[in-house]
Amino acid sequence: MQKKGIKLIAMLLMAIMVIGTLAGCTNGGSGSGSTNSKGGSDAPRELEMCMGQTRWTADDIDDSHMAAYVKSIEEATNTKIKMNAPTHTDFNDKLAALMSSGTYPDVIRPQQAWDTVVQYATRGYLIPLTDYIKNDTRFKDFLADSDLSIYQMGNDIYGIPTNLGNCKIFWFRQDMIDKYGLKVGDTMTTDEFVTEMKKVNQSEIIPLCIPKWIVNFQIYYNFFGAYGGLKKDENGKWIDGIQTQEMKDALTWLKEIYDLGLVDKEFITNQNADMREKFYSGKAVAMVDYSTYYLNIKNNSEGAGAPTTGVPVYTLVGPKGGKGNVNESGNEAFSITNKAKNVDACLDVIHWILFEKQGILNASFGLENVHYTIENGVLTSTEAAKAAGYNFSVTGLGTAFVPIDVTTLPFSFDGVKNEDLTRSNSIVATSLKSDYLGPMIKVPGGASPIYDEIASTYNDTLYELAAAVMMSTKTLDQAYADYEQWFKSVNGEGMLAELNK
Amino acid sequence: MKTSPGRKTFIVLNALFIILVCVAIMVPIWMVVVTSLSTDAVAAKEGFVLIPKGIEFESYHKIFVSRGYMGAFTRSVWITLAATAVSMILTTMLAYGLSQSGLMFRTTFNNLILITMVIDGGIIPFYMVVRNLGMIDTYASLIIPMAIQTYNLILMRNFFKGIPESLMESARLDGASEMRTMVSIVLPISVPIIAAITLFYLVSHWNRYFEVIMFINDSKKFTLQVLLRQMLFQSESSEGTASILFNNFKMAVMVMTMLPILIVYPFVQKYFISGLMLGSVKG
């Protein structure tokens, strides 16, 4: 048998060696068999695109719906689009595989774009859009006020955000506030929050329900003036936000409220959907979710047989006055890759989707007679579309680049009252005010090769640290000792030095 | 046969043990089925339902009226059948060949195949190979690249090995070609293993989902598993206005993925034992 074992290993090593040598001889060129389609000015220009979904397609499983939407873009922009629309759940993995295997399309619309756009730009997959954003009439007016530094590498911008802004805030159930006599509001301090939440009978109801996504913890860090990532100190020098006293304070507070039972004990296995389900069905008093959720809460709590309205709390106030919500602005962005054969066509498409009124409406409601019908001035989903998971979206229009006040449209929406729409719009607008909007600090791409390589590992390591401290699987000191060891292993000091050069 | 009291106790305890095992398996599955038959309100309140409170088919209705669902269902059936056919042809031929002592380099081939069970390049290299073959976004990418599973191949090869060589020899002496020997002598007495392995392949092709996500770009070609998973995680979506789906719908989705296989399974079950018997006796 030993001979056999040796033989096996020998064979194996031989196979690897042969393959290695073979691979060494040829330069693994990524097959870029791009045929330049010239096409006159009136022939449709061809392009490939990869995006998750529009607002209404998020959950829509009927492919003809997407096809109709793509057709509407094609007609408006004189293009021929090959659409690659992976399902939402697997979008990130699919796009990542497309990128790293070198088979990416002309236009992409990554999610968590504040990280991914810079990542792809530093890897050399994208073309700079600075010139178009600054000078092209299709873009310059709309984007003039936006801070695009989160998509910056060197001096260039590589992404165009899909809306004006987005954030997550605390939502409370009105019926629970009444039941337990809670005093909630935006001037509530972290200590008052603890006092109020203790009034909730924990054996029946979860005080605060949150999902497993620790990226949302920034909302608590804000109260203590901490930032979960690299940030600049008062002297303008880059420091590691995790290794600060503020962060330790924030984590200690989180552990405290977790131990007190004020946070869902089972948050670490909550999908977003689980959290929402608990909140809608009245199993939880509060949750952390998008500020656009007013209508969802109203409709879904009714569907769950526990009707109530949502009361927004835009932020708490920390012991030293720190505040802010989870800033998710720029979560999705459009980028153009270096494979684009016709950049102008790509820009036309992006422009139409983001800055043309019809484009925005199509992305929110879909198309008439495919997704919805308008009867007696009421927009109603078709039966088939509804069954496929379609749902018209009325909440995001206020944050579109060409803001559309839905209450002024010539039709109303099935099951949506105008006063609720007005309320929802005002909540969204308030949540995005600078008083409440949390920070979003991103290291510009290209400044530190070390950071560019380890950025996502860095985030994962923070999530692990926060979870371990909060749930007491490690003590604060122990968790930080492990973190420091990791920080050292990736040459974290060298990374900061590179950034501060 | 005489049965001692100790033996009797053992038989009873043993039966109890098996019943316990079956209960442990059935309780979760029971909960899935019962929950899928509940109303939204019940599912929202209880999460998972142990004791049914009336039977409602609204979740199943939701699934069935959706055009996307039925389209994907038929597509999935065809892809699964085609993939299973290809798998069976390739696996049977290879397994038969490798079981015959007449084949040269048999041990080498066997070892080279065994090695692939532990060494693989990962998903990106696999993707690149499929891409270089021009298969991306075609149904072929769901049928050919995953055609052979080494585990199944070994079971089948071992079964063939257990068939007395004299049977094949006499056919060969009668002038039958190798292909003919396989088809008319070996396959008819291998129905059990063929049935069992067919089911194994059916299950894995039916449940396939990650490769579909990776290899298929056009949403017109998505299979049922992809859509069902999308439905299952639907409310994860970032910020749409989706109405929340409660556990009853999600569990109905789960039942729908299991159902086709559960319908086929009883018909194949009887071949299992005899099929795998020879497959496993000779390692």
Add this chain to the structure above:
Amino acid sequence: MKKTEGPQVRVRRQGSSFGTRFYKQLPLFLIVLPGLIWYLIFKYFPLWYISKAFTNYGMSANPRFTGLANFTRLFQDPKFWRAFRNTMILSLYNIIFYFPIPIILALSMNELRTKAGKKVAQFIVYIPHFLSWVVVGGLFVMLLSPTTGIVNRILVGLGIIKEPIYFMASNDHFRGVLILSEIWKSAGYGAVIYIAAISGVDSQLYDAAMVDGAGYWGRLIHVTLPAIRNTIATVLLLTLARIMQMQDQILVMYNASVYEVSDVLRTYSYISGIRQGNVGYATAIGLFTSIVSVVLIVLSNWFSKHVLDEEIL
């Protein structure tokens, strides 16, 4: 696989040149050819990309040769060593706790007295195999929930534990959850093979043992177990090969609070290669995993040879 060689092979080799022998077995060769080509294309061509472990592939649109950089990083990376440790521990747990279960289950089912009972039991234990890990993961989260889960309710009800345990987030219990869910899902499927092997045992052997006055346990030890020894050895090897591939299950079930005990080489490689796009580094991890697998399998073969007296490779 090994035993069928031997005398016949030696006989055939006498007095036949390579050419004639090759010609003689040509029809057989043609039959295996399509399958072999398939293996070459879909199992061996991807190995070509192992060379990417020596590049920064995925991190750049124009990858370049980086020598051993990925491996240097690998050996300095505490997360890699953690993944390695977890892989080893989970493999060991799997062998100790999961591996014998299907055998016990099969022996036990074989002792059922009624044919209908056997059939029903076999039907039921097999069902979980049809469920994907996504589904099983969701089921276990629900069953093990500290507030609503049935398991905690039973354990507290029976007074085995005082406080409900949050199994999915406990470093002490999470590996147990992984093994338990593996048992729930796969033990029945695993048992079928042993049931088949047991039913293939010559009944004359049992009769002979009875005559010798062997009781149930005597027959089990002297007849049944020796007869299925080979199957056990084969399955042990296949199990080892599969443990190293364990990925879906963990990806579905783990969370940030238990990475410490459950992040394994495959998941770490998946996260690095797909999520973070560092294909070169992920390939380096994959190469290392493969080497470890081979070592494990050779070891298990040694174990089979010396303890079970069966050789598989």
